Amino acid sequence: MxxxxxxxxxxxxxxxxxxxxxxxxxxxxxxxxxxxxxxxxxxxxxxxxxxxxxxxxxxxxxxxxxxxxxxxxxxxxxxxxKHQAIPVKEGVVELLTWLKSNNIPTAVATSTQKDVAKIKLNLAGLDHFFDNLTTGCEVAHGKPHPEIYLLAAERLSVDPKRCLAFEDSNNGVRSAIAAEMMTYQIPDLVQPCPDIIQLAPTIRPSLLHVLEELQPH
Structure with a gap:
């Protein structure tokens, strides 16, 4: 890949x-x-x-x-x-550490307001992993529109087609695929619906599974 x-x-x-x-x-x-x-x-x-x-x-x-x-x-x-760390999901730290060790730039593209997103990432101890943070208040069209992913890629100075995108929600997957990114879906509360399955994101149970695939064997 x-x-x-x-x-x-x-x-x-x-x-x-x-x-x-x-x-x-x-x-x-x-x-x-x-x-x-x-x-x-x-x-x-x-x-x-x-x-x-x-x-x-x-x-x-x-x-x-x-x-x-x-x-x-x-x-x-x-x-x-704003006062309690939200638990980090399985495989997050391991995947981010691997990306950082390989000098691969990373960003967050979240619908959350910027001030709240910064606090959440900071409390969870993840903020230092990311090169930039793009949020829903910075775009005219939120997910499922691709604008937020295109802006995040632009800020990294990387062609969207050369970006991996990681999402849990169907709306987020629609956004990332519309931006022509190589998209992984790690379902959370909502399972992929039929039209998402047709879009063919790579669906995995956790980011640990993604890390196993990305690491050279």
């Missing part, structure tokens, strides 16, 4: 964030006396804040007080992730 850089999603891929986030969304729904709609929630994974709002408003209908739910959810979430 001829690659010159590696670009990683963050939540659900590097960090075991998605279960934390879903649990807090449930709490916010309860506090606001609205139902927790799991199918709606799972379809927001991988999207930036504008995409999340659009999907939730469509899923819950016009009677939802979205601003109130959003503030409740955001405040509860930030109270956790």
């Amino acid at each position: 001829n690659f010159q850089a590696a670009i990683f999603d963050m939540d659900g891929l590097l960090l075991d964030t998605e279960r934390v986030c879903m649990s807090i969304f449930k709490q916010a729904c309860q506090a606001q006396n609205v139902p927790f709609l799991e199918d709606v929630y799972l379809s927001i994974i991988g999207r930036n804040s504008a995409g999340i709002e659009q999907v939730i408003r469509q899923g819950y209908g016009p009677d939802l007080d979205y601003p109130a739910l959003h503030v409740e959810w955001r405040d509860r979430y930030n109270a956790v992730v």
